[in-house]
Amino acid sequence: MVAPTAERIEREAAAAGGATAISLGTTVITLSSDSVLALVRRLKAELEFDLLVDVTAVDWPQRTPRFDVVYHFYSTKHFGRVRLKTLVGETSPVVDSLNSLYGSAGFMERECHDMYGIVFRGNADLRPILLYEGFVGHPLRKDYPKLAEQPLVPYRTTERL
Amino acid sequence: MTPPFDAGLPNPVRPAFERGVRDDAVIVNIGPSHPATHGTIQVIAMLDGEKVQRVDVHCGYLHRGFEKECEDHTWHNLIPYVDRLNYCSGLINDFAYCEAVETLMGVEITPRCRYLRTLLSEYSRIADHLTCIAASLMELGAMTAFLYMVMIRDYIYEHLADLTGARVTYSYGRIGGLARDLPEGWLARLAEILDKYEVFVGRIHGLMDRNRIFIDRTRNVGVISTADAIDRGFTGPILRSTGAPRDLRKDAPYLAYGELDFDVPVGINGDNYDRYYVRMREMDESVYMIRQLMEMLPAGSLNVDDRHCTLPPKELVYTEIESLINHFKLIMDGPVVPAGEVYTAHEAPNGELGFYLVSTGGGMPYKVHVRSPSFVHMGGVNRMLEGYQLADIIPTFGSVNMIGGECDR
Numbered sequence: 001m002v003a004p005t006a007e008r009i010e011r012e013a014a015a016a017g018g019a020t021a022i023s024l025g026t027t028v029i030t031l032s033s034d035s036v037l038a039l040v041r042r043l044k045a046e047l048e049f050d051l052l053v054d055v056t057a058v059d060w061p062q063r064t065p066r067f068d069v070v071y072h073f074y075s076t077k078h079f080g081r082v083r084l085k086t087l088v089g090e091t092s093p094v095v096d097s098l099n100s101l102y103g104s105a106g107f108m109e110r111e112c113h114d115m116y117g118i119v120f121r122g123n124a125d126l127r128p129i130l131l132y133e134g135f136v137g138h139p140l141r142k143d144y145p146k147l148a149e150q151p152l153v154p155y156r157t158t159e160r161l
Numbered sequence: 162m163t164p165p166f167d168a169g170l171p172n173p174v175r176p177a178f179e180r181g182v183r184d185d186a187v188i189v190n191i192g193p194s195h196p197a198t199h200g201t202i203q204v205i206a207m208l209d210g211e212k213v214q215r216v217d218v219h220c221g222y223l224h225r226g227f228e229k230e231c232e233d234h235t236w237h238n239l240i241p242y243v244d245r246l247n248y249c250s251g252l253i254n255d256f257a258y259c260e261a262v263e264t265l266m267g268v269e270i271t272p273r274c275r276y277l278r279t280l281l282s283e284y285s286r287i288a289d290h291l292t293c294i295a296a297s298l299m300e301l302g303a304m305t306a307f308l309y310m311v312m313i314r315d316y317i318y319e320h321l322a323d324l325t326g327a328r329v330t331y332s333y334g335r336i337g338g339l340a341r342d343l344p345e346g347w348l349a350r351l352a353e354i355l356d357k358y359e360v361f362v363g364r365i366h367g368l369m370d371r372n373r374i375f376i377d378r379t380r381n382v383g384v385i386s387t388a389d390a391i392d393r394g395f396t397g398p399i400l401r402s403t404g405a406p407r408d409l410r411k412d413a414p415y416l417a418y419g420e421l422d423f424d425v426p427v428g429i430n431g432d433n434y435d436r437y438y439v440r441m442r443e444m445d446e447s448v449y450m451i452r453q454l455m456e457m458l459p460a461g462s463l464n465v466d467d468r469h470c471t472l473p474p475k476e477l478v479y480t481e482i483e484s485l486i487n488h489f490k491l492i493m494d495g496p497v498v499p500a501g502e503v504y505t506a507h508e509a510p511n512g513e514l515g516f517y518l519v520s521t522g523g524g525m526p527y528k529v530h531v532r533s534p535s536f537v538h539m540g541g542v543n544r545m546l547e548g549y550q551l552a553d554i555i556p557t558f559g560s561v562n563m564i565g566g567e568c569d570r
Contacts (some may be wrong), residue, residue, distance in 0.1 A: 024264055050391055054504070054532040058519055069518065072504055072532070075407065076391055079412040083504065102271050104394025107540025118299070130221035130569055139229055146229055 003006045003080035006148035011026055012042050026083055033069070033086045037096040040084070042072070044101055049073035049082060052102035055109055057116040059142045071098070088118065097123035115140035172201035180217055184430070186214060193222045197555045199296050200565040202539070204554060206547075208288060211291075216543040220536065223569035231529035235495025236262050239529065241332040246514075246531060248329055249292045250285035252321075253509050255334030256544075260415070261505035261516040265498050268356030268470055272489075273461045274338050279417040280454040281321075282449040282507070283335075284351075288317045288357070289510035290440045290447075297437070297559025298369065301378055304366055309361045316354045336496060337471045348455055360509050362444065362539045369437070376464060379433035382412050383545040383557035386431060395542030397512025397534055399561060402439045403431035409508035420448050420457070436560040470496045495524025511535055511562055535568035 009027050016039040018031025037090060054072040068080040071084040088095055097120035098105040108127040111119040117138040120126065122140045128135060134153055136143050191204040201222035207215040215448065227246070229241050243258045244251035256278045263270060270278075295310035318328040323344055325331040333340045369375050387397070387403040400407055406425040410418040426442035428435025450534070464471045468487050477484035500522035506515040512534030519528040538561050545557050 003558060015442065026504065051393055051396075053506075054517065054519060054530070056530045058528050072515070072517070074506075074513075076407050081504070090544060102394065103389075103392040104537055104540055107537065108394075111536070128221070129219070130224045132221070139226060146226075146231075146233060 003078040026081055027135050028083045030085045033095045035087050040098055048077040051073045051076055052104050055112050057112055057118050059144045067093055069095050094119045094121050096121050099123050173519040187330045188495055190291050193413050197300050200563045213547055213549055213551055216546045218539050218542055223565040227570040228529055231526055235524045237500055244330045244332055247564045250289040251331050252281045252285040257507035257514050260517050261503050264503045265501055265520055268330050268337050268465055271462055274460045274463050276417050276454055280451055283450045286447050286510045288314050290444045294440055294561040298561050300555050306365050311480035313358050313361050320350055321344050327415050338468055341461050380445050382433050382549055382553050384432045385388045385545050389544055394537040398436055398439045402435035404429055421453055423450050433556050434558050498523050531570055533567035535563045539568055
């Protein structure tokens with residue numbers, strides 16, 4: 001199968017209200033957070049982007065909205081790649097979870113939630129994964145100091161384990 | 162003194178389930194410090210007798226703030242740090258990271274560097290697969306197989322130490338090139354080691370392939386289908402063991418892979434035996450590729466002649482002011498990487514290793530994110546553990562080859 005052209009992806013993105021650009025050879029779609037789920041469903045069903053490769057975020061503290069949530073998709077059918085970016089604000093950093101479409105979304109969204117405090121609506125399991133219960137703050141935010149110390153976790157008795 | 166205890170505080174690990182569907186289900190905790198989970202990882206399993214009903218995998222015990230730390234160092238300074246992601250094949254991490262930075266800078270590496278990076282990537286892949294197979298065979302009791310394979314791996318480590326100065330953490334990649342060229346006689350020794358590899362891996366085939374005990378423990382254990390594997394984001398040998406010939410070296414050739422002749426071995430069933438066999442066959446393909454690359458390796462310079470990223474020769478640094486300033490700026494401020502973002506993926510031994518870099522135009526990265534195959538695999542490994550015996554957790558987990566360094570970052 002042939003990879004969809006940039007124009008084809010652009011048409012799909014435009015239909016969902018997103019803008020498309022080419023950055024160093026990769027197609028990058030930017031769109032608002034409420035259309036993400038609808039567009040990704042189209043990308044998966046129509047354009048065969050069947051592998052959710054990565055979910056992360058970028059923090060721009062001086063900008064409103066503050067965060068980019070960045071998704072990377074790959075196709076095991078036509079080997080194309082696409083990057084999807086959506087902007088969410090600091091007060092309600094919420095975006096729809098992709099775990100209804102991709103099983104891999106669960107863990108990667110958990111990590112993104114750990115690190116940036118992005119809330120993935122619909123992901124019921126946002127327990128800490130690389131951090132631990134009781135960790136205060138979101139370490140990859142730019143306003144989290146690198147040398148910040150965390151409160152000590154007290155000893156627990158064994159029957160609670 | 163009694164330690165402080167506050168019953169109101171949450172447990173640092175909260176399992177996804179508290180009680181079983183049946184009253185007699187037992188919840189057992191395996192790890193994070195367990196000799197058979199080679200890697201600091203915790204598996205919380207709900208058992209019905211010996212059968213695993215549900216599994217909740219927790220990682221993060223080796224989390225050391227890699228991505229946060231990266232934002233505080235120059236682009237070059239990160240190279241020793243990316244080595245420690247997948248510490249079984251540090252060179253592949255180096256090269257993937259360097260290629261990502263080079264893409265942002267628009268630097269094209271020299272042909273010799275390109276072929277040498279390909280050769281060393283394949284060499285690292287052999288070391289990584291040897292580690293994985295040796296450890297998982299040892300966990301099933303095959304001590305001889307372990308010793309044979311680790312012996313070959315040790316030849317490789319010593320040989321790489323001749324080239325890079327370190328056995329495991331090489332710090333050998335450079336933006337725009339490599340740290341140093343091959344020492345004299347290195348390729349001759351490489352040919353010797355590959356011959357030894359064939360002898361000993363041949364013995365492993367003889368010991369394991371038709372071994373009743375080994376087959377009973379691995380055949381139809383930890384089965385995963387292609388559709389499930391893709392859904393869970395699995396790449397690398399796990400995806401290939403299900404029968405899907407997906408390999409970035411073939412599908413989206415980078416470095417010199419487009420010019421090499423090689424096969425992509427696949428499995429049939431997606432079980433532990435297939436993962437063992439796919440890794441064994443991949444090592445053979447790597448040997449075949451290395452032999453081609455030894456013939457193809459061109460002469461010429463190793464590093465690009467670009468003062469934006471490559472350090473000037475030492476004798477010039479000591480004799481002329483421009484080179485001295487150039488050296489100083491590259492070390493103190495870091496190479497200036499144009500603003501932009503890039504995602505570069507390489508086929509690491511465990512699957513797709515991706516670097517997502519964001520630059521704002523300075524000498525330090527604004528963001529570094531690693532898409533590590535092990536982390537994604539840990540998100541879906543419960544599919545391969547549930548429904549099998551408690552004892553099957555060990556071989557299945559071994560065949561996935563979780564590497565704590567890249568999983569927890």
